[in-house]
Every structure is written in structure tokens, then in C-alpha cells.
Amino acid sequence: MISLQQVTKVFAGRTAVDGLSFDVEDGEFCVIIGPSGCGKSTTLRMINRLIPVSGGVITIGGKDITTYRAEELRRQIGYAIQSVGLFPHMTVAQNVGVVPRLLGWHQTRIRDRTGHLLEMLNLDPGIYSAKYPRQLSGGEAQRVGVARALAADPSILLMDEPFGAIDPITREALQTEFARIQKELRKTIVFVTHDIDEAIRLATRIIILREGKLVQHDTPENIMTNPAGRFVTEFIGTDRALKRLSRLGAGDYMKKAPSIADSEPLQSAARFLLEHPYLWVVDRNGRVLGWLDKNDLEGAEPTAGLAMSCLDHRTAAVTTESTLKEALSRMVQQGIRSAPVVDRKGALLGEIRMEDILEA
């Protein structure tokens, strides 16, 4: 557990952090958020002693952090920053292996660990290990930055807008992946961002800061349903209902989806369509190709595959790891009332219905 008690930081007469107290429980994903200059990055950097506190005490696991040597402390804590700060003269593998090397791990252990982490972040070690940072895209560099922070398997991660410097689409993909990784690893995370959507999506608890003071510290649900004052309300924005959807996983709202193979004669589809308003059409590997409704029955095409309305699963379908917000966005984009849920290969697993989203 990380605990801050009356922590204060004064820079040249200006108070950046003002009597801040909060606890972060083990396994918690705590997001610190606030407008720029609210002291959120300063707070984060005081936890690994990159900045010394002016007053107050920070403890980790009940022990005052000033009792450790600063370097020892930092090696126990993963650290990822917006600018990534990869070492340009080291390969991706060497970058990831920095902290394990500092801790004196054996070479083969470092190599195994590095490969494992790159795989976990969807970077093929065979391709990426030997690359240099300048050969990476922004998103790839951020992934390497996260892998590097996780390298020595620290129980605590400090992240300062780790997905801040990349385009919105890549950022969303990285958030989804990171949420999946966190589900597995259960690290204690302190994460700084100014993006409320990101906070609501990832956090188990959110801390809202304003001018170095704590305004609200609660779960995302409580903050949205019960914001403490006008500042928080305005900060969350008017699309609270929509934001809430980004916390709900598509996997939890998935329903069984009626489907038919594209090679089946159209008559067999007609029987299904008496019970369902529409039918998904799949190929023999279960991949979604399109859908059929009653109007399609009037044509003279012999099979379901020829009569259907086509749908590209890459643009219309969601995965079980997607959020309801993404599912809704796909439906609006495609003009459909339900979105197919597919696995990695595009095979149909189920569907998300508009009415379920509205009730969620």
C-alpha cells in the first residue's frame, strides 16, 4: 500500500502540492487527474523520490520511502513517462532489460523476461528485439516503454501519461491492452492523466486534484453519479452517461447470436427469420460475412451468402475486450441495431444489442 500523509511540495515559493493525503491499496489502479499545473506529475514523482517532498510523509508498505536509498527504491518501482525516454543507443531488448541488469539478473533470465514482455505487449520479439528506438512508431515506442517499466516485475507502477503522445486510435488500442494486462498482473498502479475518458476507462479509483489539493477521491462510478461540486461536474463533462459505457466490457453484455452458414439455401434462413428479426451469415470458419433480414428473402438468390447484406467484421464487429462505448460507436457508424462480437480470427461469438446498451 502506498500512503501519502499531508504531503506538500513548494517550488521557489509556489505551492505545487498542498497537504495531500491519500492511500493506494495493493492491486488498485489509481488515476490522478486534474487540469495542467494541478500538481499531479509532481505527486507521482515524489513517490519514487525524483522530487523530494517539502513536507509530509510518503510510505510504501508502511515504510517511509526516505529510509530506502533513492536508487534502490526506484528499482522496485516501474516508471513510464509520456515522452517514453527510450535510450536511443540501446536496442529494444536492451532498453527493456535495463532495470533487470541494474538488479544483477543473469543474462538468460533477462533475455527470457524481455521476450516474454514484448510478446505480452504484442511486439514480436523476433522482429523488435534488435530494433533501435528511432525505428519504432510512436505507439510501438510507448509499448516498449510500458514493457521496460514492467521488466523487473515491480509490484508498483508509476505512469505519467504513458499513452499521451499518440494518436487517439492507437491510444484506445493500448488502453484496451493495458486493461487486459492489468487484469492479469494486478499491479498497484498510480497513473497520471489529464484525459477524463482515460481515467474513467482504466481506474478503480480516481483522485481529482486542483491547485495541489485533493477535490475528490472515489471510484469512477461514484464520481460520475455523485460529483463533489461544480469543478468535478465540469471536469467530467456533459457526456457522463456515454463515459460510463467505456467502463463496461462488451464480453459481459454479449448475447447469443443466431447465425447461418453462407452456403445454406435461402429457405432454411426463412425458418429462422420467423423467430428472429435478422440472422448473421458466417463462412465455414465461423467468420462473419454479413446479415439477412426478411427483406432479403424476397429475392431469387439460392443461398444465404448471395442474398445477404455484406458487413466487414474488421470495421463493424467488436471483441469481448471492447467496451460498450466502442460497440455503440460501431453501431452508429454502420447503421445497425446490433454489433457482432468476434474472436481474434473474426469468428462470431455473439452480439451486442442496442437495447442492452440503453439499459446498461
Place this chain on the structure above:
Amino acid sequence: MANGINRQIWIVTALIAVFIILTLSTSLWSVAMMFFFPSLDQVIYDLAPFTQLVAEHGLLVLVSSGLATILGLVTGIAVTRRWGRDFLPAVNALASMGQTFPPVAVLALAVPVVGFGFKPTIIALFLYGLLPVVRNTITGIDSVDSDVLEAARGMGMTPVQVLGSVEIPLALPVILAGVRISTVINIGTATLGATIGAGGLGKPIIAGLIGENPAFIIQGAALVGLFAIIVDTALGMIGKGREVSGG
């Protein structure tokens, strides 16, 4: 890139071969010089063998540039540390002064103190070669991305580790460029040592100037020039070679 390096190795090898031939072969020189200066009665500088002059010159450069490199590096690193930052402006000013001071003036000032010969020449060359190393070390280290340094510290590197495995490797191309400039300047300037008895390839040049013998001047100058080109190309290759292997 590897091809470029291979070609440069060939060029350096060829230049060294020419240098050795010009140092050893007096007959080649006499034929060439008699062709160009038929009126001179003596076309070969013979007060000292060229092998000795080359060795003296090499020693002058090696010692002075070696000292300048070591002290330049240490100073450059020291004033980029947190505890040394206060001295940065002073060191910059001092190093610039070392460069604007004419080497001849240093020689003139040093002779009364340490006497004639090797020592005053080393002092002058050392002071003269210091600036490029100091300045490039400071520039190189200062140009390391502050985010990279923050990451290094945030991951738990000690100040010494940050210096050794992040700052110096990243600044090395710039530092090496400084060493290269410093050394090449010193190879040329070392000829002045001949005026106060330090020997070296300046001897035939000075003798030629005094005795109005252009053949002597050309012999000394050709070898000094070739020496400088060889060292410049070789040091340049070290820098390039690192870029290829080290990213």
C-alpha cells in the same frame, strides 16, 4: 555503410604507405626535388633523419593531445554535474582564452619558466588543444535528451551509471569530433616546437625558411600534412564505426 568503412580503411592504409615511403626514401625525394629546384645545391634536409623527426613530432602530439583529451573530458564532465554547474561559465571562458592565445606567445612565456625544448611545446599544444575537447564534451553531454535522463534516473540508475551508460555513450560522437579537431590542430601547430628546440617535422620547415631552401620546406610540410590527414581520417572512422554498430 560497412562498405564505406571498408573503403576508408583502404584509403588510410594507402596514405600510411605513402607516408612511410616519404619518410624513408631519400633517393625519391632527391630526384623529385632536383627536378623542381635544379638551382639548389642541397635538396635533402640531412641534419636529422626523417624517421627521428617523425618520431619526435608524433611524441609531441601524442603527449599534448593525450593530456588535453584527458583533462578536457574530466573538466567537461565535471562542469555538467549538478555540483559543477556553477563553474561552467568560467571553464568556457578559460578554454576560449586558451584557444585565442597564439601558441607562439605561449612558447615565449613558457620558455623562461621551464626552459627550451620539449616541455614548453607540450604546454602550448596542450592549452591549444584543450578547448575543442572541453567544448565538445559539454555540448555532447548537454544535448542528451532530458526525458532520457529522467527515465534513467527514474529506473534507479545511480549518477555514475547515468553518466557511464547513458550520457557518455550518447555524447561520444560529439566528444570524438572534439578530440579529432584538437589532435589535427596540434599536428599542424607542433611544427612551431622546432623554433625552441623540441624537434619534430618543423625542423626542416624552419631550416628551409632561414636558408631560403624551398625543398626543405616542402619535405617537412608534406609529411606534416599527410600525418594530419591520416590521423583525421582514422579518428573519423572510429566515430563512424561506432555509429554503425552502436546506433
